[in-house]
């Protein structure tokens with residue numbers, strides 16, 4: 001008997017085939033060693049790194065670029081620089097150009113934050129920066145809210161993939177608005193969709209996959225876990241399980257009880 005839990009092994013982001021549906025951030029780990037072990041344990045296919053952190057350059061970040069990244073790249077893990085910390089389109093565009101030169105990739109995770117309290121993305125600034133970056137040849141991964149019309153404007157601007165939030169960054173609240181996420185999935189069936197931010201537990205990641213999202217991106221839940229390496233492994237397993245469930249066809253909830261054992265015909269008396 002074949003007991004392998006096979007899932008569709010790949011998905012596509014900007015023409016690149018990715019074999020893992022987990023994307024991990026690299027900030028806030030206790031040490032570069034724990035970060036490396038967590039990345040290995042997770043099986044993540046994409047890692048994101050904030051350019052502002054690189055430019056500020058503490059020892060851990062330099063270690064990431066010089067020591068951790070080369071072996072990851074050698075085994076096919078993709079680097080996704082991000083514009084975390086930007087508050088305007090202009091700032092994000094400038095940082096993206098810097099990232100392309102420094103990190104040798106035209107992929108950019110676009111973050112333009114519009115509110116300090118929630119770190120909610122600024123829809124106008126994000127669309128403006130996305131349009132400019134697409135024209136300049138970037139593959140833009142926009143961090144956005146789960147608002148359908150904002151997502152449509154980002155597609156109009158030339159984005160080929162979207163990253164709606166599950167909840168505010170670092171909050172660990174999971175998928176706050178499953179209805180909006182389901183609507184996005186249903187209305188944009190051909191667009192690669194990644195739930196980014198606010199995922200606090202492997203079950204949140206599994207739910208995103210069960211809803212048919214192509215991947216999840218998270219950072220805090222692994223970096224700040226008591227045991228980041230074990231948590232990274234748990235997230236890898238959850239993402240695979242959620243995807244397998246989606247492909248198997250998750251049961252639709254029913255309002256009424258439906259007997260799981262059909263009772264028909266005459267009762268059979270034993271004994």
Ligand SMILES: CC(=O)[C@@H](O)[C@H](O)COP(=O)(O)O
Nearest residue numbers: 025169170197198218219220
């Ligand atoms: C690392 C990164 O890109 C974060 O901005 C991302 O949005 C992850 O958020 P969490 O830390 O909530 O997982």
